[in-house]
Amino acid sequence: MxxxxxxxxxxxxxxxxxxxxxxxxxxxxxxEIMAKKTAGLAGADKIGPLxxxxxxxxxxxxxxxxxxxxTEMKIESENRLVELLGVSRMTVNRAIRELSGEGKxxxxxxxxxxxxxxxxxxxxxxxxxxxxxxxxxGGVYSCDIRLLEEEKVKPSLALSMGIQPYSAIYHSIxxxxxxxxxxxxxxRFVNPAIAPDYLLQDLSKISPNEYLLSLAPISEVEHxxxxxxxxxxxxxxxxxxxxxxxxxxxxxTWVGCEVATESSFYYPGSRYTIGGRFTPSNRGSIxxx
Amino acid sequence: MxxxxxxxxxxxxxxxxxxxxxxxxxxxxxxEIMAKKTAGLAGADKIGPLxxxxxxxxxxxxxxxxxxxxTEMKIESENRLVELLGVSRMTVNRAIRELSGEGKxxxxxxxxxxxxxxxxxxxxxxxxxxxxxxxxxGGVYSCDIRLLEEEKVKPSLALSMGIQPYSAIYHSIxxxxxxxxxxxxxxRFVNPAIAPDYLLQDLSKISPNEYLLSLAPISEVEHxxxxxxxxxxxxxxxxxxxxxxxxxxxxxTWVGCEVATESSFYYPGSRYTIGGRFTPSNRGSIxxx
DNA sequence: CACTATTTCCTGTATATACAACAGATCCGA
DNA sequence: TCGGATCTGTTGTATATACAGGAAATAGTG
Numbered sequence: 241m242x243x244x245x246x247x248x249x250x251x252x253x254x255x256x257x258x259x260x261x262x263x264x265x266x267x268x269x270x271x272e273i274m275a276k277k278t279a280g281l282a283g284a285d286k287i288g289p290l291x292x293x294x295x296x297x298x299x300x301x302x303x304x305x306x307x308x309x310x311t312e313m314k315i316e317s318e319n320r321l322v323e324l325l326g327v328s329r330m331t332v333n334r335a336i337r338e339l340s341g342e343g344k345x346x347x348x349x350x351x352x353x354x355x356x357x358x359x360x361x362x363x364x365x366x367x368x369x370x371x372x373x374x375x376x377x378g379g380v381y382s383c384d385i386r387l388l389e390e391e392k393v394k395p396s397l398a399l400s401m402g403i404q405p406y407s408a409i410y411h412s413i414x415x416x417x418x419x420x421x422x423x424x425x426x427x428r429f430v431n432p433a434i435a436p437d438y439l440l441q442d443l444s445k446i447s448p449n450e451y452l453l454s455l456a457p458i459s460e461v462e463h464x465x466x467x468x469x470x471x472x473x474x475x476x477x478x479x480x481x482x483x484x485x486x487x488x489x490x491x492x493t494w495v496g497c498e499v500a501t502e503s504s505f506y507y508p509g510s511r512y513t514i515g516g517r518f519t520p521s522n523r524g525s526i527x528x529x
Numbered sequence: 530m531x532x533x534x535x536x537x538x539x540x541x542x543x544x545x546x547x548x549x550x551x552x553x554x555x556x557x558x559x560x561e562i563m564a565k566k567t568a569g570l571a572g573a574d575k576i577g578p579l580x581x582x583x584x585x586x587x588x589x590x591x592x593x594x595x596x597x598x599x600t601e602m603k604i605e606s607e608n609r610l611v612e613l614l615g616v617s618r619m620t621v622n623r624a625i626r627e628l629s630g631e632g633k634x635x636x637x638x639x640x641x642x643x644x645x646x647x648x649x650x651x652x653x654x655x656x657x658x659x660x661x662x663x664x665x666x667g668g669v670y671s672c673d674i675r676l677l678e679e680e681k682v683k684p685s686l687a688l689s690m691g692i693q694p695y696s697a698i699y700h701s702i703x704x705x706x707x708x709x710x711x712x713x714x715x716x717r718f719v720n721p722a723i724a725p726d727y728l729l730q731d732l733s734k735i736s737p738n739e740y741l742l743s744l745a746p747i748s749e750v751e752h753x754x755x756x757x758x759x760x761x762x763x764x765x766x767x768x769x770x771x772x773x774x775x776x777x778x779x780x781x782t783w784v785g786c787e788v789a790t791e792s793s794f795y796y797p798g799s800r801y802t803i804g805g806r807f808t809p810s811n812r813g814s815i816x817x818x
Numbered sequence: 819c820a821c822t823a824t825t826t827c828c829t830g831t832a833t834a835t836a837c838a839a840c841a842g843a844t845c846c847g848a
Numbered sequence: 849t850c851g852g853a854t855c856t857g858t859t860g861t862a863t864a865t866a867c868a869g870g871a872a873a874t875a876g877t878g
Contacts, residue, residue, distance in 0.1 A: 291861060317828060328863045333829085341630075349829045350870035364653055364752060367809060457809075463653060464804035467756035467776035467796075485774030485798065487756035507756075509774065515753035520656060520746075580831060606858060617833045622860085638859045639840035824875070831868075837861085844855070 292327050296335035299325070301344065304355055314352045315345070343519055364516030367461055367493070369449040370416045370424055379418040385443055386477065387413035393429070400492075401431060401499040410438045412448060415477050422478045423512060428503040434495055452493075452501060460494040465514070470506055478508050485509040581616050585624035588614070590633065593644055603641045604634070632808055653805030656750055656782070658738040659705045659713055668707040674732055675766065676702035682718070689781075690720060690788040699727045701737060704766050711767045712801060717792040723784055741782075741790065749783040754803070759795055767797050774798040 290298065303309045316324065321332045336353055339345045347353045363373070374381040393401070393409040403409070410430040415422050428448060430438045434455065441451050452458075466488045475482060487507040493500045507514070579587065592598045605613065610621045625642055628634045636642045652662070663670040682690070682698040692698070699719040704711050717737060719727045723744065730740050741747075759767075759775045769775070776796040782789045796803070 293861075319828080330864085331862060333831095334861090337830090347829065348871085350827080350872080352828065364754070364805075365807065460806065460808050462804065462806040464802050465653070465754050465776065466802040467774040467798035469772070469774055469798075483758070483772065485756040485758055487754065487776075490804075509756035513753050513755040515751065515779075516653075517749065517751040518654065519749050582831075608858080619834085620832060623831090626860090636859065637841085639842080639857080641858065820878090822875100822877080824873100826871100826873075828871080829869085832866085834865090835863085837863105839860075840858080842855105842857090844853100846851105846853080848850090848852105 293331050293335045293338075296321070296325060296327065296332055297339055300335070300339060304344065309355050311355050311357050313355050315355065317352060341519075359517045363489075363514045364463060364465075365518060366516070367449060367453070367458060367491070369447040370426070371447045371450075374416070374418045374423070377418075380420075382417045382420065383444055383447075384415040384417065384477075385412070386415060387411060388439060388443065390432075390439060397429060397502065401429070401502055403431065403433075403499075408432055410435070412438075412443065414443065414448070421511070422508070425474055425477055425506040426503060427506070428501055430501050431499060434498060434500040456495045456500075458493045458500065459496055462490075462492040464490040466490070467509070474506055478506060480508050480510075487512065487514065489514060582620050582624045582627075585610070585614060585616065585621055586628055589624070589628060593633065598644050600644050600646045602644050604644065606641060632806075652778075652803045653752060653754075654807060655805070656738060656742070656747060656780070658736045659715075660736045660739075663705070663707045663712070666707075669709075671706045671709065672733055672736075673704040673706065673766075674701070675704060676700060677728060677732065679721075679728060686718060686791065690718070690791055692720065692722075692788075697721055699724070701727075701732065703732065703737070710800070711797070714763055714766055714795040715792060716795070717790060719790050720788060723787060723789040745784045745789075747782045747789065748785055751779075751781040753779040755779070756798070763795055767795060769797050769799075776801065776803065778803060 289295070300309070300315065309315060318329050318332045318336065321327075321336075322329050325332070336345060336347065340347050340353070340356075343359060344356055345353055346356050371381045371383075389411055390408050391411045392406045393403060395405040397409070398405040398407070401409075410428075410432055412426070412428045412430070414426045414428075416424040416426065426448070430448075430452070432438070435452060438448075438451070441448075443451070467485050468488055469482065469484075470478075470480075470486045470488075472482075474486070475484075478486070480486070487509055489505040489507070491501070491503045491505065493502075578584070589598070589604065598604060607618050607621045607625065610616075610625075611618050614621070625634060625636065629636050629642070629645075633645055634642055635645050660670045660672075678700055679697050680700045681695045682692060684694040686698075687694040687696070690698075699717075699721055701715070701717045701719070703715045703717075705713040705715065715737070719737075719741070721727070724741060727737075727740070730737075732740070735743075755777045756774050757777055758771065758773075759769075759777075761771075763775070764771060764773075767775070776798055778794040778796070780790070780792045780794065782791075
C-alpha cells in the first residue's frame with residue numbers, strides 16, 4: 241500500500257523516475273520520484289526521501305546551479321514539468337511558487353516562469369562561512385585562532401542564552417584574513433549542549449560556521465548591527481587605529497528552542513560593508529517572508 | 530458564472546460570509562468570503578476582492594493584531610476553520626502554511642497551530658516609518674526638514690538608478706528626532722517617475738516612507754550597512770563629535786523593474802542599533818524565505 | 819493591409835478527496 | 849498498576865479537476 245519507493249538504478253546521480261499506474265475509484269495513480277541521494281549529506285537523520293514538491297524544488301535549483309538554466313531563461317511550463325517529472329500540476333505549482341517566493345524564479349501570468357537574476361551577497365540575511373565568501377571573491381583565505389577554550393559563563397550571557405550561570409561554555413576568538421589583511425574578528429560563544437565537540441575541531445580546516453551548520457539546521461537567527469569604536473585589543477587584532485569605526489554584527493542562533501550560539505563579528509569600517517536584498521511581503525509595514 | 534460576489538451588508542467592518550451551494554458534477558459548491566473593505570486603501574487599483582487564501586490570512590492576522598489571539602495561543606484547527614469560513618481545507622492550509630513561513634504562526638504536526646511569539650523590531654528586514662517606530666516605543670516624534678528640492682542627477686547616481694544623467698531627481702534631507710534628540714538623518718533621492726508629487730507633500734505630516742509606500746508596493750529592497758565617521762555637516766545635524774562613529778544604512782528600492790528610491794540613513798552609533806530576526810530556509814548556505 | 823475576434827498556452831486559485839505521519843488520550847489485558 | 853495496542857484529532861503531502869484571467873499567436877474580416 242502507499243507509495244512505491246523504487247531505488248534508483250543510478251545511485252550516483254540525481255534523477256527523477258516516474259511510474260504511473262492506472263487508477264480505480266479509490267486507488268491513486270501512483271508516481272514515484274527518486275529521492276535525492278543522501279549518502280554523506282549532513283542532517284541524514286531525516287529518514288525517507290524528501291517530499292515530492294521539495295524534490296521538484298531541488299531538481300530546478302540543481303539545474304540552475306549547474307548552469308543548465310541561466311539567468312532570465314524561461315523554464316518549462318507547469319504542464320510540461322508535470323509530463324517530465326510525473327507529478328501533479330499542484331505539486332509542481334507549489335514547488336515553483338515557493339521558489340519564486342524565495343526569489344529564485346520570477347513568474348508572469350500568461351507568459352511563463354523565468355530564472356531570476358542572481359541577487360548580490362546577502363550576509364545580512366544569511367549565515368554563511370566567511371571563508372567561502374572570500375574564496376568566491378577570489379581572495380586568499382587564512383585565519384588566526386586567538387582563543388579556543390572552555391569558560392564559566394557570566395550571568396548576563398547565561399540569561400540571554402538560557403543556560404545556567406557559571407556552567408561551561410565554549411569561547412572562541414578568530415581573526416579571518418583575506419590575503420593576509422584582517423577582514424573580520426569573530427568572537428563566539430557556543431552552547432556545549434548543541435556542539436559538545438566544538439573545542440576538538442580544527443577550526444583552521446573547517447570554519448566554525450561550517451561545523452555548526454553541519455551539526456543541526458539553524459531554526460532561527462537574529463542579527464543586530466551597530467557602529468562602534470572597539471576596545472584596544474580588538475583594534476590591535478584588526479590593525480586599525482582609534483579613529484576608525486567598526487561595524488559590529490551581533491548574531492544569535494537557535495536550534496529548536498535552544499540558543500546555540502551568540503557571537504559578535506567585528507568588521508573594520510573602511511574595509512567592509514554588509515548587505516542583503518529581499519522582497520518585502522505585502523502586509524502593512526512590509527516584511528520578509 | 531464563476532464566483533458570486535456578494536457585497537457585505539456591513540461595509541464598515543471586516544467580515545467573512547459563507548454561502549454554500551449544492552453542487553452537481555460540473556458546478557462548484559460556491560462559497561463567498563467577503564473581500565476586505567478597500568475604500569480608502571492605497572493600491573486600490575487592484576480590482577476585485579483578494580483571493581480567498583489571502584482573505585484567510587488577513588482574517589487570522591487581524592485577529593492576532595486585535596489581541597483576540599495572543600502569543601502562544603492555539604488557534605482553530607484547519608478543519609474547524611473550514612467550517613467557520615466556508616472554504617476548503619487546502620485553502621486554509623495554504624493560508625496557514627504561508628503565515629507560518631512568515632513567522633507569524635508555528636505549527637506542530639499532530640498537535641496544532643500556535644501564534645508565534647512577537648519577533649523584535651526588524652528594521653533590517655523591513656521598510657517602515659521611523660515615526661511609527663518611535664511612537665511604538667512611546668517616544669515623541671518630530672522632524673526637521675533640511676532640504677526638499679529638485680536637482681539634476683549626477684551620472685554615478687543616474688547609472689545606479691537607471692535614469693538619464695542630469696535629468697530631474699527629487700532630493701530630501703530630513704532629521705528625525707525622538708524627544709528632540711536626533712536619531713536618524715535620512716538622505717533620500719526619489720525617482721520622479723515613481724513619485725511625481727513628492728515635493729508637494731507635507732513631509733512633517735506624512736513621512737516619506739508612508740507616502741512612498743502609499744503610491745505603489747515596493748517589489749524589492751536592498752540594504753547595505755556600513756560604519757563611518759560622517760562628514761561634518763552630518764555630524765552637526767546629528768549633534769555628534771568627530772570621534773563618534775555612525776551606522777549608515779543604504780537602502781535602494783524598486784517598484785516593478787524601476788528603481789524608486791536610493792537613500793542613506795545615518796544613525797548615531799551610540800544611540801541606535803538595527804536588528805532583524807529571521808528563519809533561514811533550508812538549502813545550502815541558508816537564506817531567508 | 820489593418821484591425822478584431824478567436825484560439826491557445828500559460829499561470830493563479832479553489833475544491834474534494836485520499837492517505838501519511840505524528841502526538842496524545844483511551845482502552846484493555848496481563 | 850503497568851505497558852502496549854488502538855483510537856482520534858491534527859498537520860503534511862499528493863492528486864484530479866475545474867475555472868479564472870492574462871498574453872501572445874492566429875485566423876478571419878473589412
